[in-house]
Amino acid sequence: MVRVKDPAVRSLLIDRAAQTLAAREPVTLRSLVAGTGVSTMAVYTYFGGMDGLWKAVRQEGFTRLAVRLAEVSPSADPVRDLAALGAAYLSNALAVPDLYRVMFDAAFDLEDAAAADDTLHCLVRGVERATASGRFRDDVDPLELATQSWTVGHGLASLVATGPLPRQALAHGVPLLTALFTDAGDDPVRCRRSVERGWHDLLPDHGSGPSGAASG
Amino acid sequence: MVRVKDPAVRSLLIDRAAQTLAAREPVTLRSLVAGTGVSTMAVYTYFGGMDGLWKAVRQEGFTRLAVRLAEVSPSADPVRDLAALGAAYLSNALAVPDLYRVMFDAAFDLEDAAAADDTLHCLVRGVERATASGRFRDDVDPLELATQSWTVGHGLASLVATGPLPRQALAHGVPLLTALFTDAGDDPVRCRRSVERGWHDLLPDHGSGPSGAASG
DNA sequence: CCTCAAAACATAGCAACGTTATGTATTGTG
DNA sequence: CACAATACATAACGTTGCTATGTTTTGAGG
Structure with missing residues (x-):
């Protein structure tokens, strides 16, 4: 029964x-x-119990993030799409900062790690597209570059959403990702333009150029 | 009285x-x-009250971090020193992960932000040295590059110390910082060597090369 | 050397928290 | 229909951060 x-x-x-x-x-x-x-x-x-509820809330957070990332429509420019994924990641974190914090607060268990893996796989596919299109060198490991992009995105999200950095610091995402993707083989000026395009699409007011950091 | x-x-x-x-x-x-x-x-x-205690604990965390960063002895290679600062940052976060989490858990108030500012200023001085020595272009804003390096360091620390990434993921610090510093004008191969040197000094077992990311 | 007010501290108690024990209603199955 | 397991409500328990109250200690002024 x-x-x-x-x-x-x-x-x-x-x-x-x-x-x-x-x-x-x-x-x-x-x-x-x-x-x-x-x-x-x-x-x-x-x-x-409450622990189970928090785990469910964490899952919900990853689900909402996955929805946001899925809304990023692929274009002919895979590097722009990669930046757009990063912008969507940050946009989500700033829209629900407390939920984002809960997602990464507690020690990760297997279920949470699996949910995080989905996020990462989304980035891996984005890198693979860029590599396939010739923008990145053939020898770049998609998982590695995706993880590094995630590190940048999470660092920015954490420091801005619940940390000491002001919202304008979001603009650091452009040079950070540009440096990363240029290092992966993309042409510097073309990369910069692609990243700016993808970034602006979701964070229009924070993509012009980075300004001051913490307080003063 | x-x-x-x-x-x-x-x-x-x-x-x-x-x-x-x-x-x-x-x-x-x-x-x-x-x-x-x-x-x-x-x-x-x-x-x-307990809130005040947590604030004091947070201060203690930043103080310990400052000590760790101050232990990094400057060398003739400012880019190596910059990487060494990053490695010291991560070394501290992994030595006391729960303390590191408390430092960035709660919403930042003015006192916490000031403590975080000291950490950032330490990085700013490192960037200034690299710029003064001609390794970086003159037009790089030390505060911007320092903030971006901090973002990378915090992202890595957060994802590894209390997040889903395994300890081996620390090795991502080398390519991340190399990309950032190369983008700032340093010579790519020289930059890589400097970063690896600085990284190895404090994280000898995690500097050879990045491996897999989350789970599988 | 007192005096006395303020600071430091111990004890006891409060409301609220997560959790569990217990009893009742509801549901699906044989 | 009958039975057993699930779903759920009520009430209680231990612990949490915090506060009220009383006592001791401290340091400056007469």
């Missing part, structure tokens, strides 16, 4: 958690179920 | 917090003072 839990309740709780998170209010067991009609036990039947 | 608090008690509590953090045990008000002879009120007289 298999009792199936109501998926609507599960989504409801996750959404409420994400909503509470975005409102910068503490996500507590009792605040979650308040007003929903369900009792605190629901969190235990559906998630096994 | 001015009562002066005992600085030793303050340091004791901060050290115990860092120690508890490193032991991956929950840092609670009562676990902090247990066995020290002081009562829970000490945390309030010295720090004004």
Whole structure:
């Protein structure tokens, strides 16, 4: 005999958690179920406890990120697309900074790592396209370059979304990715233009040029 | 009339917090003072509450980082020194990962940002030396390049120390910094050698070459 | 050398947290 | 229909950060 839990309740709780998170209010067991009609036990039947709920919220974060990345429509310029993926990554992190923080806060378990892997694979495909089109050298390892691009994106997202860097620091993404892709074999001036195009498409107000860093 | 608090008690509590953090045990008000002879009120007289304690722990983290960075002895090769600073940054983050996480976890206030600024200034001076020695172009803004190097370092530290990337991913630091410094005007092969030298000095077992990324 | 107010500190208690125990309703299956 | 496992509500428990209250200690002024 298999009792199936109501998926609507599960989504409801996750959404409420994400909503509470975005409102910068503490996500507590009792605040979650308040007003929903369900009792605190629901969190235990559906998630096994608060840890399980946080894991589900983390998954939700990666799912939303995947949606954002999937919305990046490939063009004839694979380097632009790569920069656009980076911009989409940052755009997502800045849209839901607390959710982004939760995604990378706790120690990663296998399930979380798998979700992160999907993000990485998206970048790997982007690098492969650029390599196939001749923009990058043949000897660049797509996984390596994708990981390095991810490192740059995550560093920027972390330092800007919940860290000491101001929003204008997002513009550092352009020279960072340009340096990386130029080093991978792309023509410097062409690379710069491609990256700027891809970056501007999602972060139009932060792509002109980097300005000051932390405070003063 | 001015009562002066005992600085030793303050340091004791901060050290115990860092120690508890490193032991991956929950840092609670009562676990902090247990066995020290002081009562829970000490945390309030010295720090004004747990928030104040966490802020002090964060400061301690930046102080330890500053010590690590100051231990990097300048050589005749400013690009090597820059890479060595990056390696020291990562070495510190991996030595005390939970402390590093606390440093960048909470929303930054002014005091934290000032501490982070010291870290950045250290990098700025390194870039200025490289520019003065002719390795970098004259038109590179030291603050910009330092911020970008920091972004790379923090991204790597965050993804490796508490994230999904394995320790071997530290090796990505070499190509990342090489790309960045080459883009700043340094000669590619010379840059690579300098970065590898600086990197190896503090992370000898993770500088040969990047391997796989997340899981599989 | 007192006096006395302020600071430092201990004890006890509070509300809120995550969790668990217990009992009841609901569901699917034989 | 009957039975057993799931879903769920209520109530309680231990622990958390914090505060209220009383006591001790400190340092400056008369």
